[in-house]
Amino acid sequence: xxxxxxxxRHKITKRGQNVTFRCDPISxxxxxxxxxxxxxxxxxxxxxxxxxxxLEKSRLLSDxxxxxxxxxxxxxxxxxxxxxxxxxMYLCASTDPxxxxxxxxxxxxxxxxx
Amino acid sequence: GESVGLHLPTLSVQEGDNSIINCAYSNSASxxxxxxxxxxxxxxxxxxxxxxxxxxxxxxxxxxxLNKTVKHLSLQIAATQPGDSAVYFCAESKAGTALIxxxxxxxxxxx
Numbered sequence: 164x165x166x167x168x169x170x171x172r173h174k175i176t177k178r179g180q181n182v183t184f185r186c187d188p189i190s191x192x193x194x195x196x197x198x199x200x201x202x203x204x205x206x207x208x209x210x211x212x213x214x215x216x217x218l219e220k221s222r223l224l225s226d227x228x229x230x231x232x233x234x235x236x237x238x239x240x241x242x243x244x245x246x247x248x249x250x251x252m253y254l255c256a257s258t259d260p261x262x263x264x265x266x267x268x269x270x271x272x273x274x275x276x277x
Numbered sequence: 278g279e280s281v282g283l284h285l286p287t288l289s290v291q292e293g294d295n296s297i298i299n300c301a302y303s304n305s306a307s308x309x310x311x312x313x314x315x316x317x318x319x320x321x322x323x324x325x326x327x328x329x330x331x332x333x334x335x336x337x338x339x340x341x342x343l344n345k346t347v348k349h350l351s352l353q354i355a356a357t358q359p360g361d362s363a364v365y366f367c368a369e370s371k372a373g374t375a376l377i378x379x380x381x382x383x384x385x386x387x388x
Contacts, residue, residue, distance in 0.1 A: 167320075196375065205366050205378030206321065219375060254320055256376075264309045264373040268320035 165189060167269035169255050175275045176245055183241045184272045188257030195238050196266060197230055198254040199223065206254055212238060245276045284380055292388040296354040300367035300379045303348070307369035310343060311376070312352045314363045321366060324352070354384075362386045 168187045176182050188195045194213050198206035209228070210220045214235035224230075227245075232238040242249055252273050256266035290296050302310065308329040313321035327334045327341045327350075334341050340353040350367050364383050368376040 194373065198376075203381075205368075205381055206376070208375035208377065211375060221375070256320075258373060264370060265311065265323055265326055266376060267323065268313075270320045273318075 167255055167257055167267055169253075169269040169272050171272060172270060173273045173275075175277065178245060178247060178276055180245055181241065181243045182245060182274065183239055184253055184274075185237060185239050186255030186269060187237045188255070189259070189267055191260070192257035192267070193235070193260045194258040195232055196256040196258075197238070197240050198256065200252040200254055200271070201250075209240075242274075245274075247276045250274055250276045285382060286380065287383045287385065289385045289387065290357050292357060292359060292386055294357050296352075296357045296361070296384060296386075298352045298354075298365050298367075298382045298384065300350040300352075300382075301348060302350055302367065302369040302377075302379065304369060304371070304377070305345075305348065307371055307377075309370045309373065310341070310350050311368050311370075312339075312341060312350075313366045313368065314361075315366060315381070316363045324365075357384075357386050359386045359388050 170185045196211040197209040200206040208221050209224050210230050212232040215232050227243045230240045252271040254271045256268045311326040312324040315321045325336045325339050325341045338355045342351045364381040366381045367379040370376045
């Protein structure tokens with residue numbers, strides 16, 4: 164499968180714990196995006212990278228959230244001191260550098276904070 | 278076929294009907310628009326996109342219409358099938374940056 168992959172698919176954690184998610188974009192896609200989606204809502208933008216540079220961060224990305232893309236390939240999203248309000252689906256997407264703006268989404272990581 | 282003028286959270290149609298899903302976007306500076314289909318527990322799946330220099334674009338059984346005057350986007354699905362049942366989202370962006378998603382519409386197709 165050459166699509167966007169995300170791991171883990173599901174994560175259950177206790178409030179106050181740290182969690183880290185991984186996203187592997189489609190090979191050679193230079194832009195990588197993170198979104199968060201809560202039940203019944205559309206995805207909300209968190210941040211995006213062009214290669215290893217983080218170009219934009221949403222106000223939704225509080226100090227407890229950090230994202231990296233150290234080598235311009237895979238990316239990680241870490242949430243520190245998780246809160247129940249962090250429970251959501253975390254989606255990753257990537258874009259072909261050839262001029263198309265279409266964002267290809269992965270299957271998401273479902274986070275449940277108890 | 279079913280047609281709605283304003284955004285509705287749900288749309289129910291019979292198999293074989295044509296469906297029209299509407300969306301209002303917010304940013305006059307947006308130059309790229311896209312429709313996604315999302316099934317339960319899955320990530321959004323690309324359906325069709327359109328740039329602001331176009332008014333209409335057709336794909337296989339789907340057509341997107343863009344009205345920049347009133348900032349309105351619509352998705353037309355011809356001969357709707359049960360497999361089309363899902364939540365549909367429109368989204369806008371400026372030059373390939375963050376996508377801003379609209380409110381979803383749940384399409385239910387009965388056979």
